[in-house]
Amino acid sequence: MSKTALITGTSRAAGLGFAVARLLSEQDYHVILTARDLARAESLAARLPDATALRLDLTDLSTMTAAAGYVAETFGRLDVLINNASDAVDFATLSALDADLPAVQSALDIDVLGPWQLTQLLLPSLKAAPAARIVNVSSVSALQISTGLDLGASLRAPAHSFAKHALNTLTGVLASALRNTPILVNAVDPGETATHPERGDEDTARPARESARGVVWAATLPGGAPTGGLFRDSDLVLSLLPGTENTAGPDRDRSEPAAGKPLARQDQ
Structure with missing residues (x-):
């Protein structure tokens, strides 16, 4: 039986969610593409061999x-849950003093x-898998709250930064609970x-x-690998659980477990 992965926020061909789906599909995963607009998700699923x-x-519990x-x-189980969907970034907002609180709530x-509720609902299927992986797509913009780092443009997006900081916290408490x-x-x-691409961002950003x-990489970590961390690629950015330290580097083979002391390893 092939492994199954569910990815939220997969409505655009140029989006990160669909890029993740493609890579997992190439590793023989059955991928479940989800979006608010079913027609768009169906159009993308038709472009993959097993989706x-x-x-x-x-925002809709039903x-x-x-x-x-x-x-x-x-499927009877879920091997990978990737919480990728995200609200629009409020880069036009200059600071928390100017923040649109309805935008923060959204x-x-x-x-x-939403990811918290979805994770709870999918937990029985995740537990039914031999070794499930949950990946929350976050941002270093959250670090301006937890560390006070000057992150430039992200300082102008308080709703986005606040939400991603909360998502990092959720990652830590879920990792601890599991x-x-x-x-x-x-x-x-x-x-x-x-x-x-319609905004011409290819010149300033890397391909999806x-x-x-x-x-x-995080979705396909082997048994005994780290849990409870915020990573940029495979480099540890922030410890979300006590005892965390960097366990991987950008030049490592992503199919191999990182060497060194783990941030928190699971026994299997």
Whole structure:
């Protein structure tokens, strides 16, 4: 039986979610593409050899419940959950003093509360897999809150930064709660990615396929690998659990476990 991965936010051919789906498909995963617009997800799923499309709105509990039921009934397990969907970035906002609080609420709903609810609903299927992986697509912009780092443009996106900081916290608490299981939970920052060719961002950002490799690395970590960290590609950026230290580097073969002391390893 091939492994199955569910990816949220896969509605655009140029998007990170579809790039992740392509890479997993190349590793013989059955990929479940989800989006609020089912027709767009279906169009992308048709371009892959083994894929399913589902309507999933992270602000609509009924669609999340239906998706979880479909996974359980159709596959009996889920090997990978990638929480990729994200709300629009509020780069036009100069600071938290000017933040549009409804935009903050929307970001929290889609980036944090939705993934949290979806993870809970899919947990029985994740536990049914031999060694499931949960990957939350995050951002180093969250570090301006936890570390006070000057991150330039991201300082102008308080809703986005606040939501991603909360997502990092969620990653840590989920990893801690699942520490006595084979399930690994990590967050990955894909970096600045060219996902909007109509805006001409190819000149300032790397291709989505390149950014997707770090997400796939975390989704396919071997048993005993790290859990509870925020990674950029395969480099540790932030410890989300006590005892974390860098365990991998950009030049490592992503198919091999990183050497050295783990940030928190699961026993299997």
